[in-house]
Amino acid sequence: xxxxxxxxxxxxxxxxxxxxxxxxxxxxxxxxxxxxxxxxxxxxxxxxxxxxxxxxxxxxxxxxxxxxxxxxxxxxxxxxxxxxxxxxxxxxxxxxxxxxxxxxxxxxxxxxxxxxxxxxxxxxxxxxxxxxxxxxxxxxxxxxxxxxxxxxxxxxxxxxxxxxxxxxxxxxxxxxx
Amino acid sequence: xxxxxxxxxxxxxxxxxxxxxxxxxxxxxxxxxxxxxxxxxxxxxxxxxxxxxxxxxxxxxxxxxxxxxxxxxxxxxxxxxxxxxxxxxxxxxxxxxxxxxxxxxxxxxxxxxxxxxxxxxxxxxxxxxxxxxxxxxxxxxxxxxxxxxxxxxxxxxxxxxxxxxxxxxxxxxxxxxxxxxxxxxxxxxxxxxxxxxxxxxxxxxxxxxxxxxxxxxxxxxxxxxxxxxxxxxxxxxxxxxxxxxxxxxxxxxxxxxxxxxxxxxxxxxxxxxxxxxxxxxxxxxxxxxxxxxxxxxxxxxxxxxxxxxxxxxxxxxxxxxxxxxxxxxxxxxxxxxxxxxxxxxxxxxxxxxxxxxxxxxxxxxxxxxxxxxxxxxxxxxxxxxxxxxxxxxxxxxxxxxxxxxxxxxxxxxxxxxxxxxxxxxxxxxxxxxxxxxxxxxxxxxxxxxxxxxxxxxxxxxxxxxxxxxxxxxxxxxxxxxxxxxxxxxxxxxxxxxxxxxxxxxxxxxxxxxxxxxxxxxxxxxxxxxxxxxxxxxxxxxxxxxxxxxxxxxxxxxxxxxxxxxxxxxxxxx
Ligand SMILES: Cc1ncc(C[n+]2csc(CCOP(=O)(O)OP(=O)(O)O)c2C)c(N)n1
Ligand SMILES: [Mg+2]
Numbered sequence: 077x078x079x080x081x082x083x084x085x086x087x088x089x090x091x092x093x094x095x096x097x098x099x100x101x102x103x104x105x106x107x108x109x110x111x112x113x114x115x116x117x118x119x120x121x122x123x124x125x126x127x128x129x130x131x132x133x134x135x136x137x138x139x140x141x142x143x144x145x146x147x148x149x150x151x152x153x154x155x156x157x158x159x160x161x162x163x164x165x166x167x168x169x170x171x172x173x174x175x176x177x178x179x180x181x182x183x184x185x186x187x188x189x190x191x192x193x194x195x196x197x198x199x200x201x202x203x204x205x206x207x208x209x210x211x212x213x214x215x216x217x218x219x220x221x222x223x224x225x226x227x228x229x230x231x232x233x234x235x236x237x238x239x240x241x242x243x244x245x246x247x248x249x250x251x252x253x
Numbered sequence: 254x255x256x257x258x259x260x261x262x263x264x265x266x267x268x269x270x271x272x273x274x275x276x277x278x279x280x281x282x283x284x285x286x287x288x289x290x291x292x293x294x295x296x297x298x299x300x301x302x303x304x305x306x307x308x309x310x311x312x313x314x315x316x317x318x319x320x321x322x323x324x325x326x327x328x329x330x331x332x333x334x335x336x337x338x339x340x341x342x343x344x345x346x347x348x349x350x351x352x353x354x355x356x357x358x359x360x361x362x363x364x365x366x367x368x369x370x371x372x373x374x375x376x377x378x379x380x381x382x383x384x385x386x387x388x389x390x391x392x393x394x395x396x397x398x399x400x401x402x403x404x405x406x407x408x409x410x411x412x413x414x415x416x417x418x419x420x421x422x423x424x425x426x427x428x429x430x431x432x433x434x435x436x437x438x439x440x441x442x443x444x445x446x447x448x449x450x451x452x453x454x455x456x457x458x459x460x461x462x463x464x465x466x467x468x469x470x471x472x473x474x475x476x477x478x479x480x481x482x483x484x485x486x487x488x489x490x491x492x493x494x495x496x497x498x499x500x501x502x503x504x505x506x507x508x509x510x511x512x513x514x515x516x517x518x519x520x521x522x523x524x525x526x527x528x529x530x531x532x533x534x535x536x537x538x539x540x541x542x543x544x545x546x547x548x549x550x551x552x553x554x555x556x557x558x559x560x561x562x563x564x565x566x567x568x569x570x571x572x573x574x575x576x577x578x579x580x581x582x583x584x585x586x587x588x589x590x591x592x593x594x595x596x597x598x599x600x601x602x603x604x605x606x607x608x609x610x611x612x613x614x615x616x617x618x619x620x621x622x623x624x625x626x627x628x629x630x631x632x633x634x635x636x637x638x639x640x641x642x643x644x645x646x647x648x649x650x651x652x653x654x655x656x657x658x659x660x661x662x663x664x665x666x667x668x669x670x671x672x673x674x675x676x677x678x679x680x681x682x683x684x685x686x687x688x689x690x691x692x693x694x695x696x697x698x699x700x701x702x703x704x705x706x707x708x709x710x711x712x713x714x715x716x717x718x719x720x721x722x723x724x725x726x727x728x729x730x731x732x733x734x735x736x737x738x739x740x741x742x743x744x745x746x747x748x749x750x751x752x753x754x755x756x757x758x759x760x761x762x763x764x765x766x767x768x769x770x771x772x773x774x775x776x777x778x779x780x781x782x783x784x785x786x787x788x789x790x791x792x793x794x795x796x797x798x799x800x801x802x803x804x805x806x807x808x809x810x811x812x813x814x815x816x817x818x819x820x821x822x823x824x825x826x
Contacts, residue, residue, distance in 0.1 A: 079438070079440060080561065101438065102435075102436075102437050102438050105387065105389075106375065106379070106385075106387075109376070109379060110379060113379055113380055117380065134437075135437075150565070151562065151565075151566055154561055154562035154566075155562050157561070157562070158560070158561075158562055159438070160383070160384040160404060160436065160438055160439050161438050162438045163437055163438040
């Protein structure tokens with residue numbers, strides 16, 4: 077398998093847009109910093125980064141979403157691919173992957189507003205995981221757009237805090253992530 | 254030899270691994286955190302070359318590596334010892350030079366506590382190494398050393414740093430010296446890209462005015478003979494980058510010499526006229542391609558590089574192959590046919606006649622004259638190193654190179670202070686050759702303390718100081734682009750370099766008059782009892798031409814100083 081995989085390499089867009097990249101790495105010290113430096117040097121803002129052990133503890137998986145133009149991204153992907161501890165870099169186009177994100181949202185919903193909030197919770201298949209006099213914590217899972225719209229609907233009730241995990245994804249079917 | 258398998262220390266294991274990898278020399282300077290390693294070297298056949306500044310050690314290792322093709326090894330202590338290697342590591346990275354840098358480190362149990370002479374050298378050097386390690390267990394040493402030697406000199410070579418805490422080198426290492434590598438992400442050599450090669454052959458076969466562009470990659474891959482075959486079969490002219498000197502003989506009738514910012518006029522003219530440009534191990538960098546939109550307009554572009562990230566980084570090619578330049582060109586030769594390039598070569602020969610490199614022997618001593626004579630006196634049969642500046646460009650223009658690995662210069666980094674220590678390293682690596690360092694008065698003063706190193710080891714190298722009493726290259730820019738408002742370029746206070754060399758115990762010569770050049774250089778070359786320094790006091794204000802201002806293309810080349818004031822360059826430095 078090729079170490080570096082970019083989709084539609086030929087297509088050169090210069091618009092700044094969001095990209096998702098999976099990096100499969102040997103679990104060696106410093107590998108995260110090395111990857112981060114490649115992004116930072118070329119002016120890419122890492123929007124979210126999820127690192128977790130892979131099936132075999134010798135390896136880790138990183139899912140990175142970053143904002144920037146595609147031409148630079150292709151160069152970044154190639155440079156990341158050159159790092160000694162990187163085994164595989166893959167850029168994903170939306171259709172070919174399942175992507176999910178998880179969030180905890182603390183909402184300032186007192187008894188008066190609670191019913192309305194619970195309707196939203198229900199609709200988005202979210203769950204409440206903490207209840208106090210004047211706030212509650214909601215957990216929600218889904219793709220990024222779903223989370224974004226859920227959060228924007230909750231805004232008018234007063235959001236106290238949000239913790240989002242950032243996106244994780246997996247290639248569909250036989251493709252490797 | 255101290256120690257059996259059981260009682261070997263980490264430092265002893267390290268040194269034995271280095272021996273097993275064929276290391277002859279280590280260039281270094283000691284200190285507390287590195288003492289266990291220096292101690293282990295006492296019992297080793299590896300020769301330790303004590304330098305006077307760690308930067309010197311890195312350039313020596315670099316010069317050794319470029320001249321021999323084998324990685325150079327550096328050993329320094331923690332903290333300031335380690336940080337003094339940064340410039341040399343970056344220089345090696347920019348020019349793809351194999352080098353192993355061993356740094357002592359404070360013990361693991363104080364890491365991160367600002368202990369005496371603790372520096373996070375791994376963090377500091379992350380962007381300028383090919384790879385690096387902080388060793389956390391003595392038993393990891395053999396594996397890591399084995400990996401480092403593999404990584405540094407395969408694929409696209411580059412420096413590897415190993416940070417060695419003192420408790421790790423003093424601790425016991427029971428691991429086998431041939432411990433296997435664990436590099437799941439490091440690529441094996443790729444298969445020949447036959448499709449890419451055929452596509453390139455097809456485009457070459459359609460070309461009427463081809464130009465081969467030879468870069469450092471061709472030197473590193475030892476692709477020279479294959480390139481000669483290709484050029485001769487195609488009847489294609491050849492140009493080379495500053496670092497590509499030597500891969501294709503510059504005295505070959507198909508050579509148009511060096512291209513770029515201070516390349517020959519005919520090479521740069523060829524760029525503007527070719528219908529196909531074929532980079533073999535060059536990365537289209539901004540010294541030859543200041544304006545990517547105006548690079549060889551309309552010409553097909555072919556590219557061979559071992560580094561996949563170079564394909565399309567600066568220019569996107571019409572055809573390319575990723576891999577070892579020698580193997581690719583050897584295969585490619587089979588698929589190309591002789592081209593009718595008579596008119597094309599005639600055109601280029603016309604440019605050679607019209608715009609030769611030249612200088613006047615009257616009107617004071619000229620740097621070009623001294624360098625040109627050095628070329629003639631040595632018949633080019635030496636290893637040349639240079640420093641960075643005007644003298645470097647004149648050396649590139651007048652010192653033609655026919656053999657690979659005999660031209661060592663800092664290209665990508667442009668590191669002043671490189672030339673002299675690199676010559677020392679090259680001389681250690683190639684004792685049967687003579688090494689000539691052509692340096693400027695500015696750059697030489699950055700690393701001249703290594704005169705002691707050269708004298709102690711009686712190296713028969715020559716240091717030719719082109720003394721214009723200026724940071725000449727910067728002065729030239731200020732003259733041409735900043736209304737001659739000179740700022741921070743006057744080297745008033747230069748020492749008497751003859752006396753200085755003599756103070757170190759080196760032989761020294763002086764050249765002040767054009768009439769003496771040949772006589773003195775001949776004498777200096779005959780001297781054979783240790784290093785000798787030749788102090789050439791050249792005219793202070795002279796400029797390197799031809800010139801393509803930074804950010805411009807070959808179409809904008811100037812042959813001599815324009816009457817009008819020039820606009821400030823837009824390109825990078
Ligand atoms: C370490 C370092 N500092 C600064 C520069 C910028 N620089 C490039 S050429 C040059 C002048 C070099 O002067 P000298 O060594 O006397 O050589 P000359 O140009 O006079 O031949 C300078 C300062 C550099 N390349 N490297
Ligand atoms: Mg000077």
